[in-house]
Each structure stands twice: as structure tokens, then as C-alpha cells.
Amino acid sequence: MTDNYPFQAIQIATGRKLCKWLVGCVLVLVASGLAVELLRTTTAEAQVTSASQSNRMLAVAGQITPDTYGLYIVDLENSIITVYGLMPGKPRKFKLMAARNFAYDIQLDEYNTEPSPNEIKRLVLQGRSIAAPPKKRNGARE
Numbered sequence: 001m002t003d004n005y006p007f008q009a010i011q012i013a014t015g016r017k018l019c020k021w022l023v024g025c026v027l028v029l030v031a032s033g034l035a036v037e038l039l040r041t042t043t044a045e046a047q048v049t050s051a052s053q054s055n056r057m058l059a060v061a062g063q064i065t066p067d068t069y070g071l072y073i074v075d076l077e078n079s080i081i082t083v084y085g086l087m088p089g090k091p092r093k094f095k096l097m098a099a100r101n102f103a104y105d106i107q108l109d110e111y112n113t114e115p116s117p118n119e120i121k122r123l124v125l126q127g128r129s130i131a132a133p134p135k136k137r138n139g140a141r142e
Contacts (some may be wrong), residue, residue: 029058060140 056077064070083098105139110116115123 064097079106 058074060072067088087093
């Protein structure tokens with residue numbers, strides 16, 4: 001038994017090195033897979049605003065709540081916006097959540113805002129009438 005001792009120690013050391021190499025290779029493969037997955041664009045990020053060829057309709061996908069994704073459809077010709085939601089649960093349901101004609105909304109000068117457009121206009125005109133600050137002369141200190 002004592003004659004085989006040095007050979008057994010060499011075999012154990014070789015086995016440990018092999019095991020470390022295998023663990024290292026697996027870690028490199030896992031890290032590579034994670035890097036590829038992080039760099040790949042997810043479907044939620046890949047949503048692009050699209051319009052029809054006549055520019056009558058506009059569709060935008062987006063997140064409505066943390067669990068609900070939706071589709072906003074804007075009919076530019078008829079001034080209507082609709083919101084559809086993909087409801088969580090089983091089975092998933094595609095549900096009309098809201099619809100609105102915004103033709104009169106966009107004709108409002110102001111609604112529920114501060115400061116009012118007239119106040120902004122007054123401040124802008126007042127700012128234009130104020131003289132510009134004096135310029136520095138060469139070598140002069142203020």
C-alpha cells in the first residue's frame with residue numbers, strides 16, 4: 001500500500017485540476033450565455049410605432065400597468081383614440097379599455113393647467129422687454 005501512495009496522490013491532484021478546469025469552462029459558458037441574453041433586445045423593447053401608408057392610423061404598444069401591456073390605436077382622420085389591454089391570467093384576454101373622440105379636446109387653449117397660456121405669453125413678452133445685462137469690458141471686473 002505504501003508503494004502506491006505517491007501514484008495515488010498524483011491521481012488525486014490530477015483529478016482536482018481537471019475538476020477545476022471543468023468548473024471554469026462551465027462558468028465561462030454560463031457567463032457567455034448571460035451576456036448574449038442581456039445584449040439581445042426583448043420583445044417589449046422592440047415595439048416600434050407604426051403608421052399606415054395613408055397616415056390615418058397610428059398604433060403604439062406599451063405597458064399600462066406592471067402586469068398589463070396594451071395597444072394604443074389613434075385614428076388621426078376621425079380624431080379617436082382607443083386603448084386595448086392584454087389582461088393577465090389564464091386565458092389571457094384582449095380587452096377594450098377605453099375609447100375617446102379627442103376632436104374637441106385639441107381645440108382647448110387650456111384645461112387644468114398652471115400657469116395659463118396667457119400668463120406664459122405675458123411672462124415671455126415681459127422677458128423680451130428687459131434689457132440684456134451689460135457686457136464685460138476687457139480687463140474690467142464686476
